[in-house]
Amino acid sequence: MGYCMITGGGDNRLSIEAWEAESLRFTAFPTPATPVEDVAWWESLTGEPPEVEVVRPREGGRRREGAFESGRLIMQVAPTRIDLHLIPSPAQEAITRGFSTIGKFTGILGPFAQVASRWLDLDSCPEIQRIAFGAALLFPTDSRGSGYRQLVAYLPSVSIDPDHTTDLFYQINRARDSAAGVPNLRINRLSKWSVAAISEAGLVVEPTQISYLEVPRQYFACRLEVDVNTAPGQPLPRERLSSIFGELMKLGEEIVREGDIP
Numbered sequence: 001m002g003y004c005m006i007t008g009g010g011d012n013r014l015s016i017e018a019w020e021a022e023s024l025r026f027t028a029f030p031t032p033a034t035p036v037e038d039v040a041w042w043e044s045l046t047g048e049p050p051e052v053e054v055v056r057p058r059e060g061g062r063r064r065e066g067a068f069e070s071g072r073l074i075m076q077v078a079p080t081r082i083d084l085h086l087i088p089s090p091a092q093e094a095i096t097r098g099f100s101t102i103g104k105f106t107g108i109l110g111p112f113a114q115v116a117s118r119w120l121d122l123d124s125c126p127e128i129q130r131i132a133f134g135a136a137l138l139f140p141t142d143s144r145g146s147g148y149r150q151l152v153a154y155l156p157s158v159s160i161d162p163d164h165t166t167d168l169f170y171q172i173n174r175a176r177d178s179a180a181g182v183p184n185l186r187i188n189r190l191s192k193w194s195v196a197a198i199s200e201a202g203l204v205v206e207p208t209q210i211s212y213l214e215v216p217r218q219y220f221a222c223r224l225e226v227d228v229n230t231a232p233g234q235p236l237p238r239e240r241l242s243s244i245f246g247e248l249m250k251l252g253e254e255i256v257r258e259g260d261i262p
Contacts, residue, residue, distance in 0.1 A: 012153035016257050018139055019224070020101040021108050025134035026084040026116035026245075030126040031235050038062055038077045039124040045115050046073070069111050071102035084119070086112050098198055098219030099138050105256065109135075113249055120241040128236050132229030133248040137256060138196065138221040147195035147222045154224075154259030155193060169194045174262055175231070176251070180244045186231040187248065191255050196223040226252045 030036050042050050042064040050064035061078040072089040076082070086108065088100040102108050116133075119125060141147040148162035151170075158170055170193045178185035200217040228248040230236065236244060254261075 012150070013257070013259065014139060014150070016253065017104060017106050019105040019137040019256055020099070020139065021086075021103060021105040022088070022099070022101055022136040022138050022223075023134075024086040024102070024108065024112045025132070026112070026119075027130075027132040027134070027229070028082045028120075028128050029080065029130040030082070031129045032080075034127040036060075036077065036079050036082070036126050037124065041077070041119060041122070041124070042066075042075055044122060045075075045118050050075075068115075069102070069108060071108070073115070082119075084112075084116055098200060098217075099140065099196070099221055101138060105135065105137055109249070109253075113245075117242050117245060120245060125238070125241075127238070128241060129234070130230045130232060131236065131241065131245055131248065132227060133245065133252050134227045135225070135252060135256075137224045137226075140219065140221045141195070142220070144195050144197060144220050147220050150222050151193055151195065157260065170260075172260055174260070178230070178244065178247060180240055180247045182237060182240055182244065185233065185236075185244075187251060188227070188229050188231055189251055189255060190227040190229075191260060192225040193260070194223045196221050224256065226255050228252045228255075 046066065046068065048066070051066040052064065054063040056062070059078065061076065063074065063076050065072060065074040067073075067089060068086060070089070071086045074083075074085040074087065076085070086102060088102050139150065141150060144166070145162045148160050148165055148168060151168070152160055152162070155170055160168065172191060174189045175186050176189060178187050197218060197220050200219065228251045230244065
């Protein structure tokens with residue numbers, strides 16, 4: 001990987017509205033001694049039965065899924081972990097410059113957050129020791145080099161040569177103390193930065209052979225993954241769960257807006 005010093009400026013950062021959401025995630029880790037009983041959680045959150053339900057009695061797990069907003073909502077319940085995933089729907093996915101998305105990050109975040117917060121407020125919500133908010137975001141670019149030039153504004157501590165660099169992957173955790181009123185609670189702010197590339201290769205089908213188009217079309221995008229989570233420790237106060245989750249989302253949005261800052 002080649003390097004030269006390029007100083008990124010805040011003026012070159014994108015508006016947060018420019019980022020497309022590839023997926024969103026909410027995760028809760030129950031305390032070990034707490035039984036996890038899925039008491040019609042899906043119906044409580046969505047108001048209707050799931051389209052798909054898979055039960056795994058041996059593992060004590062259950063998976064439900066169905067259409068939600070512009071994507072597909074998946075709820076996975078296991079004794080040690082509960083996940084809500086929002087991913088592109090094969091039937092309704094939005095294609096943004098070759099990449100499958102669930103729409104604008106700022107547009108889909110609110111509805112997803114409401115579902116997660118609703119679960120945290122249920123009387124049947126188990127005792128929780130950790131929660132996390134995650135997102136995978138994309139911003140399409142014209143080339144790999146233009147993608148690296150865009151990332152310069154978000155990674156002030158990294159030296160990038162946009163014209164001679166490939167395979168850049170930058171990951172860092174910038175932990176902070178929580179401001180949600182829970183003593184000694186630390187929040188991990190993990191971010192992963194890269195430029196994604198996909199190729200679209202067409203096929204020509206003839207009676208005697210199948211051949212590829214001579215020049216596959218390539219698409220590029222700045223890709224950001226955020227994972228903002230509470231550090232391991234004591235059980236989280238039930239009355240603070242919603243405010244802690246709100247703090248996680250705000251810190252995630254801050255990374256999207258400001259980049260890698262302490």
